[in-house]
Amino acid sequence: MKHNKEGNTEQQILEAAETLFLEKGFALTSTTEIAKVAGCNQALVHYYFRTKENLFEAIFEKKARLFFSVIFQNEGADRSFEQRLKETIEAHFDIVAANSKIPFLFINELTTNQQRLITLSEEFVSAREEAFRKVEQELQAEIKKGTIRPMELIDLLITVISLNLTLFLVKPIIKVITNISDEDFQKLIAHRKQENVKIILNSLKP
Amino acid sequence: MKHNKEGNTEQQILEAAETLFLEKGFALTSTTEIAKVAGCNQALVHYYFRTKENLFEAIFEKKARLFFSVIFQNEGADRSFEQRLKETIEAHFDIVAANSKIPFLFINELTTNQQRLITLSEEFVSAREEAFRKVEQELQAEIKKGTIRPMELIDLLITVISLNLTLFLVKPIIKVITNISDEDFQKLIAHRKQENVKIILNSLKP
DNA sequence: ATTCTATTTAATAGCTCTATTAAATATCGA
DNA sequence: TCGATATTTAATAGAGCTATTAAATAGAAT
The missing domain is CATH 1.10.10.60 (Homeodomain-like)
Structure with a gap:
């Protein structure tokens, strides 16, 4: 006790x-x-x-779990692929925004300590493999239908991660350089969230 | 001597x-x-x-100078705004690719050491101010013409930086997780360069 | 050859950090 | 209350790090 x-x-x-x-x-x-x-x-x-x-x-580990907790919003055949993708992007953005220091921690530690990375990847990568396969199939089905231009899931993934992470990675830099207020930074965040969705959905068009 | x-x-x-x-x-x-x-x-x-x-x-300082050396390809009225933007994005991507560890160094040091950031920003921000103003004017002129949807330069800038940096920031992570060969990573880089240009130019459409 | 200066070396002061230890203190159950 | 156990503390070993110093060495100039 x-x-x-x-x-x-x-x-x-x-x-x-x-x-x-x-x-x-x-x-x-x-x-x-x-x-x-x-x-x-x-x-x-x-x-x-x-x-x-x-x-x-x-x-x-706790933070890694949180960070990777967003998965593609698979459920609900009533919503289109595009709609579900939009929801996934927004959910991912929100989690990053609410934990804005995690991206820095990750890149910092995983870049300087390979061993940490190896341990982590074993647990997480295999756990996500099945989910990825399913989304990849859905994506390719959309491409076949002609609603999305030919591409691989990894491309989409890189785009989403790039757009959703970077604002928070460079947040300390932006804050010092521009002297932006907390309030205005919040506005910028809300704006970028919509901007990111727009950019990504646009990038899928055939 | x-x-x-x-x-x-x-x-x-x-x-x-x-x-x-x-x-x-x-x-x-x-x-x-x-x-x-x-x-x-x-x-x-x-x-x-x-x-x-x-x-x-x-x-x-040497690396900062290199990193910020890409400026919008202003010269040459014979080329369209879109063409010059494309060239700028590609030049920026190439510099980052050839110095792929700089983004990590920057974010790492500027996040953990505010003082370094303050010293740096004084020198660089003011030096770029004029160039930014000029490009902003050109951008707004294009918007008035109706060739580009309404947006501010900072939005475009964030998008370019996000897409061009992240692949290299997460390079060590990708390498360990996917066991990708150097050769295949080079292919991925070449592919992403074109992908980024495509995504960004697409995102400007009215 | 000798002198002067630049470069290199070994040694170490002084600091901070992680981790351990032994002793002190607090809390619980009997 | 008393003993067992858990928690807390001060002290410190042991290691690595930055920066300095005094002495040794090499090269150029006279």
């Missing part, structure tokens, strides 16, 4: 670590700093998670 | 630093490692550049 003084120390460490890792990545975040933000002794970080690596992985 | 044993030590340090900084960013690269790759004593890195920060800035 656990019995901490005030609240849940382990939880506070997790929250502090999440904030800091998302802010600066694994390398620039120290367990000393995590402890300071969590309001506890530095040794406690290691008491609960033994290594900084373990702590990071707990958070990274 | 300089007189090193073999070759130019300073140059070798610069080259080693460039490789490593592009690979892993500022924080994960040590002067010890730079010296090892450059084939010299670690103290020499500090002898020539005094601080790691100085060395980094030398490389970062």
